[in-house]
Amino acid sequence: MSDAPQQSTGFDDRVRLAVYRSFVKTAQPPHPDELARQVNATPEQVRASYGRLADAHVLVVQPQSPFVRMEMPFSAVVTDYEVLDGSTRYHANCAWDAFGVVAVLGRDATVRCRCADCGERVAFRIEHNKLEPGDGLIHFVVPAHRWWDDIIFT
Amino acid sequence: MQYFRSEIHLSRWLERSGIAYGQVVGVPTVWELARAWYAGRLSPSWSRRTAPESQNILAKVGLTHEFWNLIALDHGQRTG
Numbered sequence: 001m002s003d004a005p006q007q008s009t010g011f012d013d014r015v016r017l018a019v020y021r022s023f024v025k026t027a028q029p030p031h032p033d034e035l036a037r038q039v040n041a042t043p044e045q046v047r048a049s050y051g052r053l054a055d056a057h058v059l060v061v062q063p064q065s066p067f068v069r070m071e072m073p074f075s076a077v078v079t080d081y082e083v084l085d086g087s088t089r090y091h092a093n094c095a096w097d098a099f100g101v102v103a104v105l106g107r108d109a110t111v112r113c114r115c116a117d118c119g120e121r122v123a124f125r126i127e128h129n130k131l132e133p134g135d136g137l138i139h140f141v142v143p144a145h146r147w148w149d150d151i152i153f154t
Numbered sequence: 155m156q157y158f159r160s161e162i163h164l165s166r167w168l169e170r171s172g173i174a175y176g177q178v179v180g181v182p183t184v185w186e187l188a189r190a191w192y193a194g195r196l197s198p199s200w201s202r203r204t205a206p207e208s209q210n211i212l213a214k215v216g217l218t219h220e221f222w223n224l225i226a227l228d229h230g231q232r233t234g
Contacts, residue, residue: 013198020196056202073192081157094155099188104195113157117167120159124181131185136159138184141176144212144222 014039015049016058019071024105027090029068029076057148070151073100080114095138102126155184177221187215 018038022030029035032050036043047066053059060070069076075091081098083090085105092098098111111124113136125132142149158164161178168175179187190211194200203211205224212222 017196017198024196058202073188095157096155096184096188096191099185100192102185103189103192106196115159115163116156117158117163117170122157122159124185126185129189131182134181136157136181137161137164137178138155138157138181139164139176139178140155140221141173143176143220144224 011039011041011045012049012052012056015046016053016071019059019068020074020104023071023074023090027074027088029071029074032066057151060151073097073104080116082112083109084112085109099124099126177217177219179217183215183217187211187217190214 015035018035019029022028022035030038032043032046036046039046041049043066050059050061050066050068054061058071059068061067062069062076067076070093073092073096075081075093075097077091079091079093081092081095083092083098083101083105085107090101090105092101095113098113102109102111108125108127111126112121113124114121115136116139122134122136124134156167158167164178167173191208209222209224212218212224
């Protein structure tokens, strides 16, 4: 483990990809200790990499914890925005990210949103990169230049 | 970015929450935006875009109102 890079774009890329692959495979990020083993590094080196990736707006770490909360567009916590792919249920950070999960997966899937007003669930099917017609709209509250002021609120 | 079944539902929620109206985007546009924005994330060679590159993606799907301006206060920093 001593030869694992401490501050390297290559190392951070490996961490970034390992987190994505875990989200794709399991709908959850890896445990930091498990990820450290995967990338032949220490948990401290993984935490440092998370910090750099968070500074670069690639992922968000759960406050006061070593765990990834978001690697855009995936969410590690349950939200009102789901993507169903066979037997796997992914959670996304917002309505935009729910469609982003389908884009990252690159396969047919169903986005399920809950109306923020009435709570009714609505599904959108995407097949062969084509969105089947459906009703509704998406409201953006925060102007684009302020998205990262409080990304969890955004 | 929240989903609403219609403008009526959005209006009701805005009144109840006290949150100001921002911008409304149709679901097909958000799908096109998501496809472009998240393209290549699983590629080892993926690299972060510059703010102008991200701005271009927004513009290509028709999001050109100043609300969507990433650059003015971002000073060219890289964005998601």
